Amino acid sequence: MLKPTKQPSFAGECVQMGADIMILPVDIMLNLLINHVDPSQILNLSETCRAFRSLCSEPHLWKGIVKKHFPNFHQRLCLRALGKSTTWRQSLHEPLSPMITARPNALQSINWKGEYFQRTRIQNNWRKGVYSVAVMEMHRDAVTCVDFGDKWLVTGSTDGSLRVIELRPHLHSSATSTPVMDSPMIHSGGYHSGVFQSPSIADRFKTSAKMKEKERSSTPSIVPSREDTSFSQMKTGFSNLLNNAPKQGSPALAPSSNKSLTKSSNGTNLKERGRLTVSYGYVPKPKTLGVPIPVTPPKTRVLTGGIPEALLGNSKQPTAATAVTDIFIHDLPVQLPEIMLHDWNVLPRYLHPIQCNFEITCLALDDHNGLVAAGGPNGRLIFSTVSQKNATPTPLEGHTGDVRYVHAADKTVISASSDRTARIWSLDTGSHVVLGDHESAVNRVMLTEREAFTGTEDGILRIWKRDGTLTHVYRGGEGSITGILYSITEEKEYVWISTSSGNITGHIIHRPQSEESQVKESNVADVTLKGHTGPVNTIRLQGHDRLLSGSTDKTAAVWNLKNGKRESVHSTAAPVTFLDSSTDNNMLVYATQYDLFVSSLKRQDAHDEGEVYLHIKNELWVSCLLSDDTLVISGSNDGKVTIMDFSVRREDLVEEEVVEASPAVSTTGVSPTGNTPNGGAFSGFFKKKKK
Amino acid sequence: MASESISVTTSDDQTIQLSRKHAQMSQTINSMLEDSVGADQEAIPLPNVSSEVLKKVIDWCTHHENDPAPVEKVKKLNKKREYKAKNSTISDEWDKNFVNAELRVIVDILLAANYLDVKGLFELMCKHIANELKGKTPDQIRERFGIQDDLTEEDKAAMRKAWGATKNDS
Numbered sequence: 053m054l055k056p057t058k059q060p061s062f063a064g065e066c067v068q069m070g071a072d073i074m075i076l077p078v079d080i081m082l083n084l085l086i087n088h089v090d091p092s093q094i095l096n097l098s099e100t101c102r103a104f105r106s107l108c109s110e111p112h113l114w115k116g117i118v119k120k121h122f123p124n125f126h127q128r129l130c131l132r133a134l135g136k137s138t139t140w141r142q143s144l145h146e147p148l149s150p151m152i153t154a155r156p157n158a159l160q161s162i163n164w165k166g167e168y169f170q171r172t173r174i175q176n177n178w179r180k181g182v183y184s185v186a187v188m189e190m191h192r193d194a195v196t197c198v199d200f201g202d203k204w205l206v207t208g209s210t211d212g213s214l215r216v217i218e219l220r221p222h223l224h225s226s227a228t229s230t231p232v233m234d235s236p237m238i239h240s241g242g243y244h245s246g247v248f249q250s251p252s253i254a255d256r257f258k259t260s261a262k263m264k265e266k267e268r269s270s271t272p273s274i275v276p277s278r279e280d281t282s283f284s285q286m287k288t289g290f291s292n293l294l295n296n297a298p299k300q301g302s303p304a305l306a307p308s309s310n311k312s313l314t315k316s317s318n319g320t321n322l323k324e325r326g327r328l329t330v331s332y333g334y335v336p337k338p339k340t341l342g343v344p345i346p347v348t349p350p351k352t353r354v355l356t357g358g359i360p361e362a363l364l365g366n367s368k369q370p371t372a373a374t375a376v377t378d379i380f381i382h383d384l385p386v387q388l389p390e391i392m393l394h395d396w397n398v399l400p401r402y403l404h405p406i407q408c409n410f411e412i413t414c415l416a417l418d419d420h421n422g423l424v425a426a427g428g429p430n431g432r433l434i435f436s437t438v439s440q441k442n443a444t445p446t447p448l449e450g451h452t453g454d455v456r457y458v459h460a461a462d463k464t465v466i467s468a469s470s471d472r473t474a475r476i477w478s479l480d481t482g483s484h485v486v487l488g489d490h491e492s493a494v495n496r497v498m499l500t501e502r503e504a505f506t507g508t509e510d511g512i513l514r515i516w517k518r519d520g521t522l523t524h525v526y527r528g529g530e531g532s533i534t535g536i537l538y539s540i541t542e543e544k545e546y547v548w549i550s551t552s553s554g555n556i557t558g559h560i561i562h563r564p565q566s567e568e569s570q571v572k573e574s575n576v577a578d579v580t581l582k583g584h585t586g587p588v589n590t591i592r593l594q595g596h597d598r599l600l601s602g603s604t605d606k607t608a609a610v611w612n613l614k615n616g617k618r619e620s621v622h623s624t625a626a627p628v629t630f631l632d633s634s635t636d637n638n639m640l641v642y643a644t645q646y647d648l649f650v651s652s653l654k655r656q657d658a659h660d661e662g663e664v665y666l667h668i669k670n671e672l673w674v675s676c677l678l679s680d681d682t683l684v685i686s687g688s689n690d691g692k693v694t695i696m697d698f699s700v701r702r703e704d705l706v707e708e709e710v711v712e713a714s715p716a717v718s719t720t721g722v723s724p725t726g727n728t729p730n731g732g733a734f735s736g737f738f739k740k741k742k743k
Numbered sequence: 744m745a746s747e748s749i750s751v752t753t754s755d756d757q758t759i760q761l762s763r764k765h766a767q768m769s770q771t772i773n774s775m776l777e778d779s780v781g782a783d784q785e786a787i788p789l790p791n792v793s794s795e796v797l798k799k800v801i802d803w804c805t806h807h808e809n810d811p812a813p814v815e816k817v818k819k820l821n822k823k824r825e826y827k828a829k830n831s832t833i834s835d836e837w838d839k840n841f842v843n844a845e846l847r848v849i850v851d852i853l854l855a856a857n858y859l860d861v862k863g864l865f866e867l868m869c870k871h872i873a874n875e876l877k878g879k880t881p882d883q884i885r886e887r888f889g890i891q892d893d894l895t896e897e898d899k900a901a902m903r904k905a906w907g908a909t910k911n912d913s
Contacts, residue, residue, distance in 0.1 A: 096881050
């Protein structure tokens, strides 16, 4: 027999007479607030009375709100609190498990409310195109590959060095990883920040020109050293530097690497060509602090520098990649200078080189353990720690052909080579397992907790156990494999491969129980995503149920993995070479040869193009691109690395120029979709569609 | 053969007849029916629901009896949520009239819907209350919901300060 059960009200003893809403129990109130009330409205509600005040500061409420609005972020935050080795970016591509059985005490330390508002800010920044950008001249030659996680960014180049940058300093534990700032600060390339919004950009340029005019008469101040760099001081030093740049810049300052660069390009001024159009605050090297680089006479070697084969899709097809064949490199090795950057918000803190002495074509970062692996031609493969300065790379010997791809996770590296093998290297013990018997060169590899996947040039996918036992061969693919991903969709584990024939196929991972079971052979894929007509260059996952693909057929597509249907197609003017997503922000970042786009991932109905929020034109080929939910990192063929950071606070962006231009910012900033005409000369930067 | 009508006893000891179809829209009654196959002559006791409120619930069930199954509905909403915040407007005209009632009644229906586990009705009531909150200042909310202000000025100042810091973050 049922008895009347009365659930206690959320207000406890504070229930007021006549206030009917206060008799509702906590779980109903939480459900109501999480699912139906706008989070910003909760502020007003919390100011009504004590009962609501305590309800509105309930961590469960904000945890629920974060989960609702930012599901992927919520998952990662939980995993992180549980001490799982997940990084912001990599966890997207190597999901551990969608099921989180979180211990409540581990999650208590999370400030859900703060996280929610931080995520909202970041999302608004993406939508409105607010970001800070650092353009760093890091390499003397094309940046071929880049990888980053929570803490580190590593770039690799055909100049034979890896560069390590410490990202997001606030995430590093202060005691162990505070870098030793013993050398003078040296600018190498530009560093600036600003609010980029299409309507106001012209104003900003005007204002900064005005500022230049004004300050041209003032005496230049000395660049503040790292120790006394409070932000405001840095700003003054920086803006002085900036404003003096046109006068003193080119002839007097820049004796070292600028010269070498100009020389090296054999008449073509790489420096001029490589300037990002968006980097208006280009800072030349301060003369007094410059360290001369010993430069040996350039050795004239022509490289088809830095374009991974996947980019070209079908390597036989001549594409615009031929435009970058005239890259000349120095005789290796060259001593590279130490470069340091300002300590500012979440932007990189310092960077140091790792000399490898071979042309790096691929790299992989194990962010959690601070390890990087890099591969190059003729079987060159190394690994190194990233946290130490002047780290000496350790060679991993075994491959006899070019190393085409590496992937690293959990102190293990897997490498693919044109010698028809893939190898799994255990960095702890130094031992390695050979995955042989491939019919042709191995193009792509991937490592998960239990399996390794290899994809060859002739389209064959193999699934291996980590100990080297082959479990599954799929021979149905056409063309060479250009990407491998792993996802857990509706409790089934899939491997997704993309090929140069335009197909994307999904294969369920079977784990036979019995030991003596035979290798499973198949010719038919479990899921086929049809739609691309040209080679697929990049595939990425967004969370667990969306796959993004960029193809030479000039489209980027969004696929729903639950039903295998194409959700939307973004058409562009040129082949999509790289693409990545910003997860919960529902933004798509993609590059087409010289252009970089940030676009919304909106409509469910197919064939509806997303709205392009940002369009950045480069003068050189974008040679690599990666993004996570706050950063977009791209490399170009002249050795520059651009870091766009969408997690900036507006307050931090206030420079002198912004203050002056503030009326324009405030009036136009609120409507990102408004159709205010773009500022004349700069209209090419930002293209917006009318709604 | 199960009969087409079910009788339930409400908290004020009234016995009310409702059709099996309507009864099954409540997950709570549905599971009770499944548990007691063959014993459907007996009135089901609903000690948390008054007859007045139950009549309202039956009204709603009658109007929505041909709606798609609630499970599908939830799925659809989840999907939408991925793109943008759930649409909070109440589209159905009948529903608009239905929620146009005193707050006391709304809250009772919400509690009943929660207890009886009628998803669509629960969502509707939540939506309605959320709409009532929408765009209102603290004073307006107090007025609408009959809440007495028991916060001191210092409390409010402290809260605004704390919120201000968070808000600047966004």
